Amino acid sequence: MGKGRGRMTTLYEDTNPRELRVLLEEIHNGNAVLPEFQRDFVWEPGAVAELICSVANGFPAGSILRIRNSRNHFASRGIEGAPAPQPHATFLVLDGQQRLTSLYQALFGTGPFRYFLDIKKLIEGANIDDENVVFYHRAERQHAKAFLAEGQGTDAREIAFQNQAKNLIFPLGYLEGSLHAFNTWKGRVLKYNLTENNGNEMLKLNDALDDIANRYIAPISAYRFPVVTLSAETSAEAICTIFETLNKTGIKLSPFELLTARFFPQGIYLRDLWSAAQEKYPIIEEFQLDPYTVLQAVTLLATNPATLKRRVLMDLKGPQISENWDRTVEALAQGLTFLGEECGIMTPKWLPYGSMLVPLAAVIAKNPIAAAGPVAGARREKLRCWFWRASLGQYYDSAANSKSQLDYEQLPKWFGGGVAPDSVSSFQFKTAELNQVTPRQRAIYRALMCLVMSNGARDFHSNQSMTAALMRANEVDDHHLFPLAFLKESDRRNPKAEFDNVLNRTLIDAKTNKSIGANSPAIYLAPIDEMQGRSQVDAILASHGIEGQTRDALRAAEYRSFLENRRAWFEARIAQATSLPGQPSVEAA
Numbered sequence: 001m002g003k004g005r006g007r008m009t010t011l012y013e014d015t016n017p018r019e020l021r022v023l024l025e026e027i028h029n030g031n032a033v034l035p036e037f038q039r040d041f042v043w044e045p046g047a048v049a050e051l052i053c054s055v056a057n058g059f060p061a062g063s064i065l066r067i068r069n070s071r072n073h074f075a076s077r078g079i080e081g082a083p084a085p086q087p088h089a090t091f092l093v094l095d096g097q098q099r100l101t102s103l104y105q106a107l108f109g110t111g112p113f114r115y116f117l118d119i120k121k122l123i124e125g126a127n128i129d130d131e132n133v134v135f136y137h138r139a140e141r142q143h144a145k146a147f148l149a150e151g152q153g154t155d156a157r158e159i160a161f162q163n164q165a166k167n168l169i170f171p172l173g174y175l176e177g178s179l180h181a182f183n184t185w186k187g188r189v190l191k192y193n194l195t196e197n198n199g200n201e202m203l204k205l206n207d208a209l210d211d212i213a214n215r216y217i218a219p220i221s222a223y224r225f226p227v228v229t230l231s232a233e234t235s236a237e238a239i240c241t242i243f244e245t246l247n248k249t250g251i252k253l254s255p256f257e258l259l260t261a262r263f264f265p266q267g268i269y270l271r272d273l274w275s276a277a278q279e280k281y282p283i284i285e286e287f288q289l290d291p292y293t294v295l296q297a298v299t300l301l302a303t304n305p306a307t308l309k310r311r312v313l314m315d316l317k318g319p320q321i322s323e324n325w326d327r328t329v330e331a332l333a334q335g336l337t338f339l340g341e342e343c344g345i346m347t348p349k350w351l352p353y354g355s356m357l358v359p360l361a362a363v364i365a366k367n368p369i370a371a372a373g374p375v376a377g378a379r380r381e382k383l384r385c386w387f388w389r390a391s392l393g394q395y396y397d398s399a400a401n402s403k404s405q406l407d408y409e410q411l412p413k414w415f416g417g418g419v420a421p422d423s424v425s426s427f428q429f430k431t432a433e434l435n436q437v438t439p440r441q442r443a444i445y446r447a448l449m450c451l452v453m454s455n456g457a458r459d460f461h462s463n464q465s466m467t468a469a470l471m472r473a474n475e476v477d478d479h480h481l482f483p484l485a486f487l488k489e490s491d492r493r494n495p496k497a498e499f500d501n502v503l504n505r506t507l508i509d510a511k512t513n514k515s516i517g518a519n520s521p522a523i524y525l526a527p528i529d530e531m532q533g534r535s536q537v538d539a540i541l542a543s544h545g546i547e548g549q550t551r552d553a554l555r556a557a558e559y560r561s562f563l564e565n566r567r568a569w570f571e572a573r574i575a576q577a578t579s580l581p582g583q584p585s586v587e588a589a
Contacts, residue, residue, distance in 0.1 A: 011238075013068055013231045017224040020055065020103065021177035023064070027078075027104050028176075030085035032066070035092050035243075036075040036271065037260040041101045045113045045136045048102040052115065052172065053129040055103070055223045056216040064096035067230035067239060074236070074264055081110035091229070094243050107220070109173020113137065114144045117216075119168040123208045128216050134172075147171055165192040179221045182213055236265040256292040259314065266318035270295075273325055281333035283340075286468060287348045289357070294332060296401075297361040298324045300408045308358070308401040324365070331365035332357065338369060338380065343387050344453030346468045352391040352443040352450070355400035359407035367412055379415050381581045386411065388577040389427035391447035420580065427578060431571040435563060437502040439478070448502045449478055451545075451573050458543040460512040460528070463536060475510035481546075482559050485518035490559075503566045504559075506544045522557040545569040 026032035054061050069076070069092045076092060078085040079101050093100060105111030113136045118126075121133050128134060137144035147169050149156035164170065165188070174181045186209045194202055230239070240261045260270040270291070277294070278285040299313045300306045302320040335357060339345040351357075360383070369379050386407070390396060396403055403423065410421030419425070439445050457466050461474055470476065480499070487499040508516070516524045529537050541551050550569060553562035 011231055011234055013229040015226070015228050018064070018227045019221075020223040020225060021221050023100060023225060023227070024104050024107060024177040026091065027082050027100065028108065030078065030083060031090040032093055032100075033069075033076040033078055033085040033089040033091070034097055035094070035239075035261070035264070036077050036269070037243075037257070037264045038077075038093075038097055039257050041080045041098065043098050043102050045115075048106055048113070049115065049134045049136055050129075051099060051102050052106055052134050052220075056128050056220050058219050058223065061099060061225070062096065063226040063228060064100065065094045065228045065230070065242070066091045066096075067094060067234055068232040070232040074239075075269075079104055081105040081108070094230075094239065096225070106172055107175045107177055109148075109150075109171065112139060114139050114148060115172040116147060117170040117172055119170055119209070119212055122212055122216070123168070148173075161188065162192065165189045175217070175220065177221055179213065179218050182217045186210075186213070240265065256290060256295065259292075259295060262314060263316075263318065263321060266321075268318050268321045270321075277329040281329065283333055283336045284329070287336055287351070289332075289348075289354070293354065293357050294325070294328055294361070295321075296358045296404070297328045297332065297365070300358065300362040300405065301328065301365055306362075306405055306408055308405055327365045328361055331363075331368075332361040334364050334368070334370050335360040338364075338383065339387065340468070342380065342384055342454070344450040344455075344457075346453060346466055346471055350446050350450055350453070352446045353396040353400070355396050355404060356387070356390060359404045359411065362408050363411045367415055378581070382411070382414055385578065385581060386421070386424055388447070388574075390423040391450075392429050392444060392574060392578065393423075393427040394443055395423045395426070397443065424580070429574060429578070431567065431574060434567050434570055435498070435501045435503055438500050439505075445502055448570065449505075449507065451570070451577060452506055454577075455545055455573065456543050457507055458540045459509055460540055461509040463532065463540060466507065471507075476507050477510070477513075478505050479508040479513045479516070480504055481506060481554060482521060482557070482562070483516060483518045486520050487559065490520075501563075503563050503570070506546070520557040521554045525555060545573065 023032065051061060069089055072088065074092065076085065076089055079093075079097075081101065082104060101111075105113070106115040115134060115136045117128075118133050118135065121130070122128065126133050139148075139150070145160070146163050147160055147167075148171055149160040164185075168189070170182065170185060174185055186206075189209070190202060190206055193205060230242075243258075243261045256270065256274075263270055274291040274294075277291075295313060295316075296308055298321060299308055299316060301324045302316060303312055336345075339351070339360075345351055363383075367379055369376050369383065390407075407421055407423055410418075410423075414420050414424070434448075437445055437448060453466055458464060459466060459470055459474055459476060462470070464470055466476065482499070482504050484499050512528070515527065525537065532540075538547070538551060541547065541554070545566065546554055546569075548565070550562060550565035553559075553565055
């Protein structure tokens with residue numbers, strides 16, 4: 001027991017409060033830095049302004065945890081907005097990064113925003129935490145430049161100061177944590193105003209500025225954060241564990257960021273690996289994926305029996321990551337390309353379940369689908385069936401990790417001639433309920449929209465095939481074919497759900513949707529016909545599954561007939577998409 005206590009006493013170097021001024025100087029001098037695995041600065045400027053008010057009022061703002069860095073356990077990086085750090089910085093900040101970065105940028109005038117104090121409002125009786133007493137502007141905006149002339153000539157700086165003096169606006173970036181900077185500014189303001197005010201008014205202004213300095217500026221400079229400094233003898237493993245525990249509260253880190261901390265001592269730099277993956281495979285970046293997806297797929301590949309239990313994932317070793325990362329990333333890119341080309345998923349918005357990507361990547365890593373030939377072709381055919389059945393059957397609505405594990409185990413057996421996986425064999429879909437599917441049922445709604453896209457849906461505005469780039473450029477989104485306002489006016493008896501279902505929606509660009517407005521299809525299609533030609537518009541409608549009697553009902557604004565006929569189109573498409581390879585299409589229930 002004594003030996004254990006002896007080890008514990010080396011954990012803390014000290015637990016003494018530190019003045020904010022000193023902490024900011026350490027950052028500015030490059031002696032306080034972040035471990036490379038720390039997350040980026042994410043605070044919004046409004047939160048920074050609130051923190052400044054709390055500090056000025058002397059309110060508690062949490063504690064700081066850091067470690068003396070003499071053993072250089074981790075690669076490090078500087079605080080965002082601060083000068084380049086020293087090669088061997090004195091302290092690594094483990095907890096308090098967001099607050100220290102906020103205060104450094106605000107009080108040293110760096111980063112994307114500049115913060116100001118409206119002293120005139122304070123003199124008139126406002127409190128510092130009242131609205132717009134502490135305010136901010138983007139550094140490059142004219143509002144900020146009116147009071148600051150960063151990087152400009154003497155004349156511009158003088159004009160900016162005159163604006164400060166006239167309006168009694170103090171740039172908080174002047175402070176650099178010191179009361180002296182405010183006193184220097186105050187002297188210049190008094191001298192400027194002396195030419196326009198009499199002596200009594202000057203005395204009042206001087207007293208008012210002194211009062212502001214004592215009430216708000218001095219407390220900022222003298223503010224003391226509780227600081228816990230860990231001993232340099234603290235092990236890398238202990239640091240990671242502490243870091244993970246701390247960051248499960250407050251601004252939560254993603255699992256990937258926690259794992260970045262866990263793997264760093266093993267020489268696995270997940271940030272670098274993820275950046276390289278996005279650069280090599282742009283589709284991964286386009287889909288805005290959480291890199292945790294890759295780690296989950298790696299876990300399936302690296303464990304036997306395969307599992308996605310968090311405990312197992314957190315216990316992965318460096319070689320398991322190194323051996324499986326590259327092939328998993330390549331397989332993920334292949335999977336996303338496959339989903340876009342053969343399942344109509346052009347953008348991340350239309351992916352029914354992000355969790356499906358985990359078994360998809362792991363399965364493709366061991367069973368490639370990119371090569372030509374009958375083997376890869378048969379795998380692609382079965383993966384198409386799997387995607388549609390798992391999505392339309394809402395298979396991943398619950399227990400996603402367990403079901404990912406099952407699919408990883410069962411899909412390859414199906415490829416080899418075995419029975420279909422549970423995700424495929426358990427499929428059920430009641431097409432009679434199509435008119436009840438709305439955007440709120442996200443997965444099934446997205447899958448049905450993907451059916452439309454996989455039908456070769458074309459853009460109403462350009463008549464081009466849908467691509468991710470076109471959808472972004474033309475702001476293509478899902479909209480009503482019969483506008484809600486038109487339906488509510490013409491059919492008041494039925495609830496909104498009767499109008500907002502998937503049968504009444506398709507993918508329409510922003511310009512066309514604006515022209516549709518609240519008009520009847522019989523009205524809004526006429527100018528589109530005139531501009532593009534009726535036959536071309538009919539071809540575009542057909543690409544969205546609106547042809548024959550469905551198209552005629554749309555053009556005649558016969559809503560009930562339109563729903564009935566479009567349901568028939570969806571039923572046929574669902575039956576085709578979900579048919580088992582080698583078997584004829586079977587109508588869904």
